[in-house]
């Protein structure tokens with residue numbers, strides 16, 4: 001059975017309508033991140049050049065991906081890591097399960113990984129009796145509230161401290177009325193400590209994987225990935241095939257871009273480099289495709305694989321800021337989500353490309369210069385061609401198309417205000433639309449005389465003037 | 470075909486036709502000329518503090534002054550004495566009660582206040598993350614200007630683990646308010662000695 | 663110089679004064695302007711929906727109407743951006759390419775082609791703010807987008823600075839999208855309306871009396887919201903300010 005189509009507009013309306021607190025706070029917090037990003041970028045004279053170079057390094061790597069994957073595999077193996085290959089989410093999860101099961105590990109601590117999120121790994125492991133604890137504070141909040149992350153860098157940014165106080169009071173017995181972030185953080189730190197020490201394995205994702213040395217890099221602000229990797233004996237890392245960079249020195253460029261774009265900070269507090277297992281430990285790397293190779297073959301969309309998951313496009317997106325990430329009903333939300341999610345399920349996510357004003361801010365903010373906004377428009381074409389468009393939209397535009405073909409017909413209806421309402425202006429095109437416009441806006445007043453009419457009169461008058469001696 | 474070969478096959482079949490060259494990377498002009506003051510300033514921005522003890526003896530006194538009393542101090546560097554011997558640690562869990570971890574970093578980065586810590590510097594990696602507080606020793610001359618220079622200096626071939634640490638653990642996941650001491654160290658002091 | 667005037671459908675029907683101002687303004691600079699009478703719509707609304715078939719019809723007609731001119735000038739950033747950057751539902755013949763290359767947004771045309779350096783007739787004694795549309799900024803590059811690092815420039819502002827009496831007030835989020843977005847404003851009405859309201863809040867906070875824009879479509883949406891909320895703000899096309907009317 002086909003998955004139910006996500007309706008981001010309706011979900012966003014619900015987010016907006018819940019109260020006067022959540023959406024304004026969400027908007028302001030993310031806008032503040034965007035402002036900090038601007039300041040951080042401005043301080044680097046070569047910022048735009050860095051974006052160009054980063055984009056080109058990614059494009060180079062992706063167009064030679066087979067070679068770099070081989071190189072990474074060979075070097076990581078040489079360093080003592082064990083490499084696994086997973087074609088899809090199921091294979092990825094199976095590898096994790098096998099590693100844990102063979103070692104009789106029943107609880108794991110994980111840091112943030114969008115790939116593991118994409119694979120639905122936590123749920124898969126939990127049904128097999130594994131206790132999975134998210135260690136990133138935001139992810140932990142979301143896990144306790146039974147929600148996916150709403151933002152790829154700030155997973156619980158749609159929640160207020162009061163929401164979180166409530167969740168923590170239920171989960172770990174904190175005072176529900178104490179909304180002080182310091183207090184809440186401290187309580188969760190204590191709780192997580194025990195879990196780190198009990199865990200049989202630590203799981204991480206990776207921000208970058210370096211072909212030259214078989215190293216992968218994990219960036220966090222909390223240090224949670226490092227605890228997970230340093231305390232339990234077993235470290236399992238999930239890495240998407242697109243995370244590869246050729247050389248160690250490439251990191252100089254990408255680390256400079258990543259956190260400045262994400263949060264406007266100079267770097268994350270921890271930038272950790274894993275090249276083989278630590279002393280006395282095991283390192284397992286699951287290199288995962290899960291739709292990425294297919295995406296690589298999509299002429300219009302393969303550039304989305306350049307993404308370094310900084311979240312800058314989400315912070316800047318005026319629609320995302322008013323919608324909340326959960327409105328997208330998908331692993332990835334915001335502009336990057338709009339162009340990634342349909343590659344997983346076109347029908348389910350067919351409405352996402354319309355949840356955008358095509359303002360283009362995402363494209364200009366993206367540190368690896370993905371043409372996000374243009375890809376959103378191209379996805380609309382895919383959706384229209386494949387007839388995923390709601391029927392009301394399709395019919396309206398067919399009628400409009402016919403009228404625009406015939407100037408006389410167009411001008412005929414245009415001059416009659418009541419009839420004109422049915423066809424022009426263009427955004428009022430279909431009738432379903434008339435009501436929503438009016439709910440928040442007054443209808444524009446039609447002019448007594450159109451420009452055309454004015455011009456014809458003007459020309460006539462001019463000619464008469466000229467003819468008079 | 471096994472999954473590995475299938476993935477390689479899929480990747481090769483889907484490689485974009487146009488191959489993009491690896492870009493020429495110019496040498497960017499340095500914006501930081503005085504490394505130490507820049508480094509110090511960035512340390513503070515990152516939520517760390519710094520001290521300038523005259524010598525190791527003074528550094529040892531400073532440590533006692535800062536973290537005296539009944540603290541468990543575990544030092545990974547022969548330059549500073551603690552009261553927990555890291556060389557005897559067999560299992561990282563033994564470090565769970567450490568109050569202060571002391572580590573010597575091989576270099577710092579003026580651009581952002583990072584210090585570079587490897588598995589060899591940490592002796593046991595967990596020291597850098599389970600310790601409630603960190604004291605990092607760093608020669609004031611052991612600085613590079615920026616991340617470009619930093620990545621030329623790291624030698625990932627020679628260590629299984631290396632971390633650029635920029636101040637203490639931090640989070641802003643609750644109400645976008647910055648809080649230190651999320652999971653890792655609550656505080657980080659750099660002793661420039 | 664053969665110049666054709668491109669008046670998008672909604673300006674024709676709702677804001678003819680913006681069209682008139684554009685026509686008069688161009689004539690003030692000695693430009694001979696023709697108005698191809700059979701023009702309708704550039705096809706943007708359909709294309710933005712992803713509807714290639716129906717946009718093709720509009721695009722074909724547009725090329726027929728505007729072929730052969732040195733410049734095609736339109737007082738609407740988003741329509742011009744559509745012609746220049748997304749007119750690809752029809753085969754790209756030389757004729758189509760020429761029309762696309764020769765199409766100019768009014769501010770760009772005044773600034774880059776006519777190199778306007780004085781507007782002695784223009785007088786506008788109000789506190790106003792400038793709303794450059796997203797299509798104009800990020801699509802056509804009439805101003806430096808705030809996301810990109812580089813020297814500041816703003817062609818609309820440059821022209822408005824020549825208008826006597828006009829006091830331009832800055833905004834907190836100068837190039838934040840207002841939420842119009844074509845069909846977006848009705849299909850995603852809740853978000854669209856909130857974006858518009860936030861924009862209006864910004865205007866009020868900064869005490870603007872007038873909102874001036876090279877894109878009337880954004881203003882139509884913002885004006886609708888302001889009116890519904892009973893807020894007294896005035897919205898006007900940049901051509902009217904630069905031409906000194908009609909108001």
Ligand code: SF4
Nearest residue numbers: 307308310311313366
């Ligand atoms: S698409 Fe660009 S801006 Fe968005 S998350 Fe990815 S890298 Fe960042």
